[in-house]
Amino acid sequence: MKHKLLLWGGAGILLLLLSIVVSLSMGSAHIPLLQVWRILLHQLPLVGQHISVDWPISSEKIILEVRFPRIILGILVGACLSLAGTGFQGVLRNPLADPFTLGVATGASVGAAFLILFGIQFLWLGQWTVPIVAFLSGILSLLFVFKLAGIQGKFRVETVILSGVVVQAFLGSIVSFMITLSDDVINRIVFWLMGSLALRGWEFSIILFPYLFIGFIVLLGYGRVLNLFALGERQAxxxxxxxxxxxxxxxIFSTLISAAAVSVAGVIGFVGLIVPHLIRLLVGPDYRLILPLSVLFGAIYVLWADTIARMLLNPQEIPLGVITAFIGAPFFAYLLSKNKKMTDHS
Incomplete structure (x- = not known):
């Protein structure tokens, strides 16, 4: 296990660092890779004093104040959604489980759309009003899913996904109804529903990081338990x-992590579905490996999805959720077909 973790973890860290630098150089204003490295190294306490500043101040501002905060937030969002998806799939023993299919994302969108519709998105806590309300509504929606799937106080694993689809459809209809009422703010609601990292500063990463850190520590501690769940609850x-x-x-911790990510970045679907499944194919079914590697490669996945969203129709930007859905929906169909064949054979 340690050999696999070192191998794939080391490769993932190198790929993440390379991806950060390449993504920083890409945009409407192209900045050479060497210059990006020099600007970043110049910020380091001991190394920076040995690097002479021979680049435009505008390039440094673009890197440090516009692109870098967005990239770090994308890394954190991807890590959160992948980690949450791994937790959901481990407990429910179902590769189709993720924050999107379980209704967390749609639940969060109800709260956000309500605030935007009535123009109160800055009423109580300024720019944090929408993330906090979206966070709470996302948690409430998943609790409702568990309640719907439960019998005598205990939820049935077999019906959680179905309950999530039902709740997601119902909440989605509420959001659609609010969109029909929102002549003036329809673009804001739709843009939030499609997910984006645009215009997000360092404060969003600061608020999201504790959720990821605490959630990762807790879920990693349950890696062995998730391995035993794969044998069945009775055997465990x-x-x-x-x-x-x-x-x-x-x-609960998977819900907190995913609701926090959705609350700051909008609805970004299928990340928690795709990444854990691909990691499982690479390293096997051991959740002690899947959990940390999902965090790492989920960060890389969302980073590149956001880079594509920025660059594909440059200077026009595509919502991040559109890119992840474009990749994720066919993958979901593949998993659904695969599961159906396995069920038919059994």
Missing amino acids: AHLGVNVDRSKWIVL
Whole structure:
């Protein structure tokens, strides 16, 4: 296990660093890669004093004040959504589970759309009003999914995905209804629903990082438990796992992480579906490997998806959620077809 973690983790870290530098150089104002490296190294305490400033001040401002905050936020959002998707899939033992299919993203969009529709998105806490309300509505929607899937206080794993689809459809209709009422602010609602990292400063990354850090520590501690869940809940209980408590802890922290990501970046679907599944194909079913590698490669995935969103129709920007859905929807169909064949054979 350690050999695989070092191999794939080391490769992932190198790819992430390279991706950051390449993405920083790309945009409406092209900045050479060497210049990007020099600008970044110039910010380091000991190294920076040995690098002479021979680049335009405008290039430094573009790198440090516009692109770098957006890239870091994209990394955190991708890591959060991938980590949450891994947690959902591990507990529910279903590769179709992720924050999008379980209704967290749509639930968050209801709260955000409501505030935008009535023009109160800055009423209480300034720019944080929409993220906080979206965060709370995302959590409430998933609790409703669990309630709908439950019998006698315990939720049924087999019906959680179906309940998520039902709740997602219902909440989606509410959002669609609000869009029909929003003549003046329809573009703002639709843009938030499609997900974006545009115009997000360092403060969004600062608020999101604690969710990722704490959630990662907690879920990584349950890596062995998730491995035992793969054997079935009864077998896990026989091996000493407190099944109900473990399920709720993993699900609650996965929900918190995903709702936090959606609340600052809008609805970005299928990240938590694709990345954990690909990592599972690369390193096998051990969640002690899947959890940290999903964080790493989820960050890379969203970073490049956002870079494509910025560059594909430059200078016009495509919403990030459009790119992830364009990739994720066919992948979801593939997984659905694969699961159906396995069920038919069994």
